[in-house]
Amino acid sequence: xxxxxxxxxxxxxxxxxxxxxxxxxxxxxxxxxxxxxxxxxxxxxxxxxxxxxxxxxxxxxxxxxxxxxxxxxxxxxxxxxxxxxxxxxxxxxxxxxxxxxxxxxxxxxxxxxxxxxxxxxxxxxxxxxxxxxxxxxxxxxxxxxxxxxxxxxxxxxxxxxxxxxxxxxxxxxxxxxxxxxxxxxxxxxxxxxxxxxxxxxxxxxxxxxxxxxxxxxxxxxxxxxxxxxxxxxxxxxxxxxxxxxxxxxxxxxxxxxxxxxxxxxxxxxxxxxxxxxxxxxxxxxxxxxxxxxxxxxxxxxxxxxxxxxxxxxxxxxxxxxxxxxxxxxxxxxxxxxxxxxxxxxxxxxxxxxxxxxxxxxxxxxxxxxxxxxxxxxxxxxxxxxxxxxxxxxxxxxx
Amino acid sequence: xxxxxxxxxxxxxxxxxxxxxxxxxxxxxxxxxxxxxxxxxxxxxxxxxxxxxxxxxxxxxxxxxxxxxxxxxxxxxxxxxxxxxxxxxxxxxxxxxxxxxxxxxxxxxxxxxxx
Numbered sequence: 001x002x003x004x005x006x007x008x009x010x011x012x013x014x015x016x017x018x019x020x021x022x023x024x025x026x027x028x029x030x031x032x033x034x035x036x037x038x039x040x041x042x043x044x045x046x047x048x049x050x051x052x053x054x055x056x057x058x059x060x061x062x063x064x065x066x067x068x069x070x071x072x073x074x075x076x077x078x079x080x081x082x083x084x085x086x087x088x089x090x091x092x093x094x095x096x097x098x099x100x101x102x103x104x105x106x107x108x109x110x111x112x113x114x115x116x117x118x119x120x121x122x123x124x125x126x127x128x129x130x131x132x133x134x135x136x137x138x139x140x141x142x143x144x145x146x147x148x149x150x151x152x153x154x155x156x157x158x159x160x161x162x163x164x165x166x167x168x169x170x171x172x173x174x175x176x177x178x179x180x181x182x183x184x185x186x187x188x189x190x191x192x193x194x195x196x197x198x199x200x201x202x203x204x205x206x207x208x209x210x211x212x213x214x215x216x217x218x219x220x221x222x223x224x225x226x227x228x229x230x231x232x233x234x235x236x237x238x239x240x241x242x243x244x245x246x247x248x249x250x251x252x253x254x255x256x257x258x259x260x261x262x263x264x265x266x267x268x269x270x271x272x273x274x275x276x277x278x279x280x281x282x283x284x285x286x287x288x289x290x291x292x293x294x295x296x297x298x299x300x301x302x303x304x305x306x307x308x309x310x311x312x313x314x315x316x317x318x319x320x321x322x323x324x325x326x327x328x329x330x331x332x333x334x335x336x337x338x339x340x341x342x343x344x345x346x347x348x349x350x351x352x353x354x355x356x357x358x359x360x361x362x363x364x365x366x367x368x369x370x371x372x373x374x375x376x377x378x379x380x381x382x383x384x385x386x387x388x389x390x391x392x393x394x395x396x397x398x
Numbered sequence: 399x400x401x402x403x404x405x406x407x408x409x410x411x412x413x414x415x416x417x418x419x420x421x422x423x424x425x426x427x428x429x430x431x432x433x434x435x436x437x438x439x440x441x442x443x444x445x446x447x448x449x450x451x452x453x454x455x456x457x458x459x460x461x462x463x464x465x466x467x468x469x470x471x472x473x474x475x476x477x478x479x480x481x482x483x484x485x486x487x488x489x490x491x492x493x494x495x496x497x498x499x500x501x502x503x504x505x506x507x508x509x510x511x512x513x
Contacts, residue, residue, distance in 0.1 A: 039500055162412060169419035174426060174444050282478050283459035289477055292459030359422070366415030372408040376401050 008049040009309060012056025013316055019057065020064025021324075023074040023184070023348060026177065027061045028286030030054075035290045051295050055274070055306055056313045058287045059110075062267040063317035064324070066102040070095050071328045072344050073191045078239040078269075080187040081247075081382055082262035085255035087191060093203040095332065099325035100210050101256055103318055105263025108221050109228075110314045113271045114307050116225070120272070124233055124279050135234050136396040139241065142248045143389055152379050159374050159383040164390030166370055170363050171391050181352045181360040185367025186384050188348060192341045193368070194375050202337040205329035216257040223250040224264035232272030233280065239266040240388050247382060271310055278303040428493050434469035436503060440496045445505065447472070448491045448513050451484060465492065465505075473504045489513045 019025045031054055034041065041050055062078070069079040070086045079102075086098035113120075143160065150156040163186065170178050227246035231237040242265045247253075250261065273284035278298050283289040292298070332340070352364045374381045430446045449467035456462075461476040463484075474492050476482070484490060491513040494505040 036498065162416065166412075166416045166419065169416060169423045172423040173419065174428075277459060281458045289459060292457070297458055362415070363419065366412060366419060369408045369411040369415060373405065373412065376405040376408065 004046065004049050005052055005309070008045075008052040009056045009312060009316075012053040012058075013060045013313060013320070015053070015057040016060025016313075016317070017064055017320065017324075020061045021068055023068050023072070023188075023344075023351065026180070026286075027058050029177075030057060031287045031290040035293060038294055047294055051291050052305075052309055054287050054291055055309055058270055058285075059267070059310045059313040060317045060320075062270050063103060063106045063314070063321045065266070066099050066106075066263060067321065067325055067328060070098045070102070070325075071332055073195070073341070074184065074188045074344060074348060078266040079262060080183050080240070081243045081385070082259050083187050083191055084381055085258050087195070088255065089259075090205075090332075091195075091202065093206050094208075095205050096207050096325050096329040097210060097256075098259055099321065101212065101259040102263030103321050103325075104210070104212075104217065105220065105224065105260040105265075106267040107314055107318050108217075109224055109264030109268040110271055110310060112221060112225055113228075113268045114311065116229075117275060117303075117307065120229060120275055121279050124275075128233060128280055131230070132234060135237065136393045138230070138245065139237075139389055139393050142245050143386065145248050146244065146380065146382055150379050150383070152377060155373070155377045156379050156383045159370075159377075159379060160386035161390075162373070162386075163370055163384040164386035166367065167387030167391050168394070170367075170387070173359060173363070175356045175360055175363070177355055177360075178363070181356055181364040182367050182387060184348050184352060185364040186371035186387065187381070189345055189364070189368045190371030190375060192345055193372070196338060196341050202332055204333045207326055207329065212254075212256045212260065216254060217260055219250060220253060220257045220260040221264055223253075224261045225268060228265050228268035229272060232269045232284065233276050233282075237392065238285070238388075239269045240385055241392065242269055244382060244385050244389060267314075271307070274303060274306045274310070432469040433465070433467050433472045436472060436496055436505075438498075438503070441498050441503065442495060444493065444495055444508075446491065446493045447505065449489070451486050451488050451490060454482065454484075454486055456482075465490070473502065474507050474510075475499075475504050476507045476510065484510065484512075 015030055019027050019030060034050060034054060065079055068074045069083060070090055073083060073087055082102065089095060089098040147153060147156040147160055170182050223246045226249065227242040230245060231242035243262055246261055246265065253261065273288045276282050276284050277288050277292055283292050353361045371384065374383060428444050428446045430448065433447055433449060436445060447465060449465040451463050452466045453464040454461060459478055461478065461482050463474045465472055465474050489512065491511050492505060492507050493509050494507040497504050497506050
């Protein structure tokens with residue numbers, strides 16, 4: 001039994017490395033593959049080991065997905081808000097530090113969430129129905145704050161609305177993975193194009209210790225936890241929305257603190273999705289949908305097992321992420337980053353066309369133009385989250 | 399190229415592009431099927447069916463409905479976000495993706511409304 005669990009965890013982590021490092025390969029894709037091949041899988045593996053592998057993959061993914069986001073400038077929706085500060089660190093020679101910060105966020109975010117689980121279960125049982133009604137208003141308020149706080153309010157509003165309409169359109173197209181072209185364009189290719197245009201060269205990367213003080217770290221983790229537990233339980237919300245809420249409650253946070261914050265959020269939201277399945281019987285992401293489909297009813301023992309598995313996976317993933325990051329930072333300083341940027345752009349275009357077809361390619365092009373606007377106007381890029389926030393607000397209100 | 403020119407170009411292309419995407423989204427009407435005409439060929443395609451709910455099963459995370467029309471019966475899977483809001487014998491319209499689960503075809507619902 002113990003051996004089986006460990007093998008499942010290892011398989012899960014290997015899958016998480018693959019999905020985390022490859023742009024465009026989402027954990028949901030693997031989960032759906034596992035579901036469709038489950039009749040065959042179940043002849044060789046027990047239901048429990050398939051579930052443990054899926055959960056390990058999901059947790060490992062939230063650690064490793066920062067590596068392509070930092071070194072290649074290719075984000076997940078979950079990590080996209082950290083692209084700007086972490087890209088800046090990369091161009092200062094501190095790419096590895098950006099990964100360290102995000103990993104710090106992921107690891108401690110996970111530890112905090114696991115220790116807070118009993119409290120979360122109690123508060124969600126009591127407050128979930130009440131808070132649920134207010135979510136559209138929390139989102140409207142937090143987006144308005146972000147826009148009003150920006151130096152250039154007019155353009156922030158334009159960017160928010162424009163990306164919102166784009167999001168509404170793209171989500172109603174019949175694409176298999178609508179967010180992939182949308183976010184690769186808005187946050188990925190646009191960043192790469194700008195660094196090509198500005199003719200930036202990558203300096204030699206340093207491997208050094210973190211330079212962030214404890215106060216910043218605690219503030220980032222605290223806000224990450226609060227925002228994630230709000231967004232993690234509620235319909236239509238995920239890491240991206242949690243990041244918006246969090247950036248409002250943090251007040252002033254340095255760019256290093258912000259990377260810790262974003263790093264913590266996607267891991268916390270993932271752990272909370274396990275708790276949400278147990279407490280409110282809701283599947284909050286693709287992996288959990290598959291887990292509930294093949295696993296049936298989940299009891300307290302399962303939840304404890306999942307949290308234990310997450311703990312083990314977190315430890316191993318921290319080590320793996322940091323080692324892989326060292327490898328990446330050695331490699332990126334040796335190669336011509338301009339050529340790499342062009343190669344990555346070609347890679348994204350090919351992957352998008354392969355996964356989502358010509359319509360997806362069109363979405364990618366339009367999203368790239370939309371993504372260039374905040375960079376050219378020097379406004380915060382978080383306004384582009386309107387592409388997810390506006391559809392959610394409309395969905396919840398209508 | 400100057401940043402201001404680039405900004406104008408980006409803004410123009412964004413607006414035109416968003417407009418085209420909205421038009422495509424509006425015109426991509428999903429085809430309506432009779433239940434018996436949904437076969438292996440439709441797997442992964444988006445379909446629309448109209449029928450009556452003949453049974454409702456609730457599992458953690460899912461609602462599974464049996465939908466019947468004059469031609470046959472099919473299972474519709476709904477991921478839980480909220481309460482279902484429909485009852486047995488309601489006539490409904492479902493759009494969603496056809497998937498294969500074990501050896502059956504099912505529809506993974508995206509939108510459901512009373513018909």
